[in-house]
Amino acid sequence: MSDRARHIPEATVARLPVYLRSLAELVDDKIATVSSERLAEMAGVNAAKVRKDLSYLGSYGTRGVGYDVEYLLFQMSRELGLTHDWPVAIVGAGNLGSALANYGGFTQRGFPVVAMFDADRAKVGRRVHGVLVHHTDDIVELAAELGIGIGVIATPASAAQDVADKLVAAGVGSVLNFAPTVITVPEGVSLRKVDLALELQILSFYQEHREPAG
Amino acid sequence: MSDRARHIPEATVARLPVYLRSLAELVDDKIATVSSERLAEMAGVNAAKVRKDLSYLGSYGTRGVGYDVEYLLFQMSRELGLTHDWPVAIVGAGNLGSALANYGGFTQRGFPVVAMFDADRAKVGRRVHGVLVHHTDDIVELAAELGIGIGVIATPASAAQDVADKLVAAGVGSVLNFAPTVITVPEGVSLRKVDLALELQILSFYQEHREPAG
DNA sequence: GTGACCATGTGAACGGGCGCACTAGCGTCT
DNA sequence: AGACGCTAGTGCGCCCGTTCACATGGTCAC
Ligand SMILES: NC(=O)c1ccc[n+]([C@@H]2O[C@H](COP(=O)([O-])OP(=O)(O)OC[C@H]3O[C@@H](n4cnc5c(N)ncnc54)[C@H](O)[C@@H]3O)[C@@H](O)[C@H]2O)c1
Ligand SMILES: NC(=O)c1ccc[n+]([C@@H]2O[C@H](COP(=O)([O-])OP(=O)(O)OC[C@H]3O[C@@H](n4cnc5c(N)ncnc54)[C@H](O)[C@@H]3O)[C@@H](O)[C@H]2O)c1
Numbered sequence: 361m362s363d364r365a366r367h368i369p370e371a372t373v374a375r376l377p378v379y380l381r382s383l384a385e386l387v388d389d390k391i392a393t394v395s396s397e398r399l400a401e402m403a404g405v406n407a408a409k410v411r412k413d414l415s416y417l418g419s420y421g422t423r424g425v426g427y428d429v430e431y432l433l434f435q436m437s438r439e440l441g442l443t444h445d446w447p448v449a450i451v452g453a454g455n456l457g458s459a460l461a462n463y464g465g466f467t468q469r470g471f472p473v474v475a476m477f478d479a480d481r482a483k484v485g486r487r488v489h490g491v492l493v494h495h496t497d498d499i500v501e502l503a504a505e506l507g508i509g510i511g512v513i514a515t516p517a518s519a520a521q522d523v524a525d526k527l528v529a530a531g532v533g534s535v536l537n538f539a540p541t542v543i544t545v546p547e548g549v550s551l552r553k554v555d556l557a558l559e560l561q562i563l564s565f566y567q568e569h570r571e572p573a574g
Numbered sequence: 575m576s577d578r579a580r581h582i583p584e585a586t587v588a589r590l591p592v593y594l595r596s597l598a599e600l601v602d603d604k605i606a607t608v609s610s611e612r613l614a615e616m617a618g619v620n621a622a623k624v625r626k627d628l629s630y631l632g633s634y635g636t637r638g639v640g641y642d643v644e645y646l647l648f649q650m651s652r653e654l655g656l657t658h659d660w661p662v663a664i665v666g667a668g669n670l671g672s673a674l675a676n677y678g679g680f681t682q683r684g685f686p687v688v689a690m691f692d693a694d695r696a697k698v699g700r701r702v703h704g705v706l707v708h709h710t711d712d713i714v715e716l717a718a719e720l721g722i723g724i725g726v727i728a729t730p731a732s733a734a735q736d737v738a739d740k741l742v743a744a745g746v747g748s749v750l751n752f753a754p755t756v757i758t759v760p761e762g763v764s765l766r767k768v769d770l771a772l773e774l775q776i777l778s779f780y781q782e783h784r785e786p787a788g
Numbered sequence: 789g790t791g792a793c794c795a796t797g798t799g800a801a802c803g804g805g806c807g808c809a810c811t812a813g814c815g816t817c818t
Numbered sequence: 819a820g821a822c823g824c825t826a827g828t829g830c831g832c833c834c835g836t837t838c839a840c841a842t843g844g845t846c847a848c
Contacts, residue, residue: 371805377775378756395825404756408807408828415827423826424814440775441782448774459673460770465754471774510777533784534777536770540679542592542618550780552773556674556750559766560662560685561591561654563724563748566764568655570747585835609795622798622837629797637796638844 372413376440378403379410383433395426445470447507449532451523452514453478453486453493456538460514461488474506479519496526503530510534517541524551586627590654592617593624597647609640659684663722663746665737666729667692667700667707670752674728675702688720693733710740717744724748731755738765 382402386394396414400407414420414427417439421427437443448466450457453476460466461473476493478484484495494502503511511527513520513535520539527535534550537543540558545551596616600608610628614621628634628641631653635641651657662680664671667690674680675687690707692698698709708716717725725741727734727749734753741749748764751757754772759765 369805373776373779374772376779377769377772380775381754382756396827397825402756404758406807407825408809409805411826412806412828419827421826422814423812424816424824426825439779439782441778442775446774446778446781455673455676459669462669465771466774469771469774470778471771509781510774533781536773536777540595542596542616544618548784550777552777554768554770554773555591556768557679557683557685558588558591559750559768560660560680560683560724561594561656562588563750563764563766564655564660564685565587565590565653567660567723567747568653570762583835610797611795620837621795622839623835625796626798626836633797635796636844637842638794638846640795 368416372416375403375405375409375413376436378405379413380433380436380440380442383429383436386429387433392429393422393426394429394432396421399427442470445472446509447472447474448510448512449473449475449477449499449503449506449508449527450491450512450514451477451496451499451527452516452519453480453483453488454514457512457514458488460512461491471510475502475508477502479515496523499523499526500530503527503532508532510536513537513539513543515539582630586630589617589619589623589627590650592619593627594647594650594654594656597643597650600643601647606643607636607640608643608646610635613641656684659686660723661686661688661721662724662726663687663689663691663713663717663720663741664705664726664728665691665710665713665741666727666733667694667697667702668728671726671728672702674726675705685724689716689722691716693729710737713737713740714744717741717746722746724750727751727753727757729753 379399382399396410397407400410403410417435420432420435448471450460450473457476461476466473473491476488476491477496477499478493479496481495483493486493508530511532513523515523517539520537520541521543524535524543524545528545528549535545537551537553540555593613596613610624611621614624617624631649634646634649662685664674664687671690675690680687687705690702690705691710691713692707693710695709697707700707722744725746727737729737731753734751734755735757738749738757738759742759742763749759751765751767754769
């Protein structure tokens with residue numbers, strides 16, 4: 361199976377979850393088949409792009425008919441590795457880290473938050489939404505033990521690189537960084553970032569340069 | 575000024591805030607000039623890319639020397655429209671919306687949260703980090719009055735499109751969507767999204783397809 | 789003043805992704 | 819049975835962005 365998926369373009373990978381969500385909606389609405397056009401509309405992209413993206417997964421459509429919603433949903437889930445849970449650890453039990461832990465949407469989507477870590481001893485031992493806060497010194501040991509697949513960094517920027525290093529040392533293969541700073545990880549470790557200030561500044565740019573005529 | 579900036583590639587725009595932050599760090603460290611190479615290292619990109627990106631803003635470097643940190647910082651701030659504040663409104667005073675409002679980093683970076691909105695009358699009238707929660711019915715009227723530039727959507731997915739429509743009707747030119755759903759806005763309105771579940775699923779994909787050899 | 793040095797700015801080649809437009813193939817209706 | 823209609827799958831040209839490599843032009847030492 362990882363033979364066909366020898367290389368799926370990054371841009372396509374980033375769209376798969378959007379299709380997945382659209383498919384889930386269709387299942388909820390008890391719609392059995394869907395055309396690339398309809399799916400494109402739901403995902404906010406071009407229909408040809410949808411077809412090309414889906415063709416990377418295999419030929420799961422039927423010409424003249426469309427795609428079987430449930431079957432495609434299953435194949436895509438499998439491709440995305442969503443047929444099993446990915447335990448998540450959140451580092452930084454502050455404002456943001458707690459909000460994330462309190463959010464049920466992650467567990468529901470197969471990303472259970474199984475541990476939190478913080479450098480502040482006053483926070484160690486507390487529970488956030490039932491999740492125990494451990495000390496950062498224990499990341500390496502505990503992350504391996506708990507089988508952490510994804511580490512979420514919600515510490516101040518100054519600590520982010522250090523935390524990332526610890527997560528990598530613990531064998532965590534994927535890191536999601538919320539701290540507003542550039543961090544680096546070794547090859548073979550996946551890194552993505554969510555940077556709200558950056559998003560706002562991008563919006564600011566376009567708003568500033570918008571044609572006053574409209 | 576909007577003559578030279580007739581067209582800055584989107585990819586470049588997305589990197590400018592990263593450079594900006596790097597420059598701010600250099601100012602803190604009292605470093606007066608910086609080379610494209612050093613800046614590239616800090617921003618985690620290629621040096622040639624830095625030079626090309628910066629060249630879109632103008633010829634602010636000095637050959638043989640590098641870039642004057644403070645001058646470049648000023649020019650970039652101006653280009654990004656950060657020389658003045660952009661009032662922000664958050665719609666959805668729940669878990670996430672409150673966390674965002676409680677976060678001081680936005681005001682500090684020139685994006686003061688001046689209003690919150692919620693459909694739940696039990697929440698209307700409350701204050702979150704000093705910000706008053708209004709009813710969503712008042713978005714159109716109040717957003718215009720308060721001069722809202724950017725609207726942040728932190729409601730459930732089912733309400734997101736409706737909220738976006740209200741924001742647009744209120745003349746808000748930029749929307750940042752946290753709800754896990756695709757929303758559309760008219761041409762001329764900027765839209766960006768932050769989707770945590772999507773990020774986790776992308777990480778899941780790469781982790782699933784990682785070569786077991788390492 | 790002159791020459792060696794150094795980093796910017798940019799032309800050009802390259803690569804990836806996008807979308808058009810065509811072909812392939814399934815289902816259905818006559 | 820055959821023709822028609824519909825939609826998946828895809829080859830191809832185009833465009834945007836990245837990167838290399840070099841010429842340009844400024845600084846500094848002497
Ligand atoms: N809160 C938001 O809405 C928001 C929005 C955008 C970005 N962010 C970013 O997210 C990060 C966290 O924000 P926050 O509001 O939760 O901050 P916070 O100060 O509330 O929480 C930070 C937590 O990290 C812990 N910490 C500090 N150093 C640590 C270390 N070395 N190892 C482990 N834990 C450590 C602190 O003890 C604290 O509990 C920051 O980088 C911030 O810029 C937050
Ligand atoms: N909390 C998180 O960490 C987190 C993480 C990722 C994504 N999200 C997404 O962010 C959104 C908000 O999450 P949350 O945890 O804050 O949910 P929440 O239920 O705590 O808050 C949602 C708020 O929106 C309000 N609301 C509902 N309908 C509305 C409408 N039509 N107009 C205005 N307000 C309305 C509700 O009254 C509530 O206050 C959701 O779409 C969620 O999927 C949240």
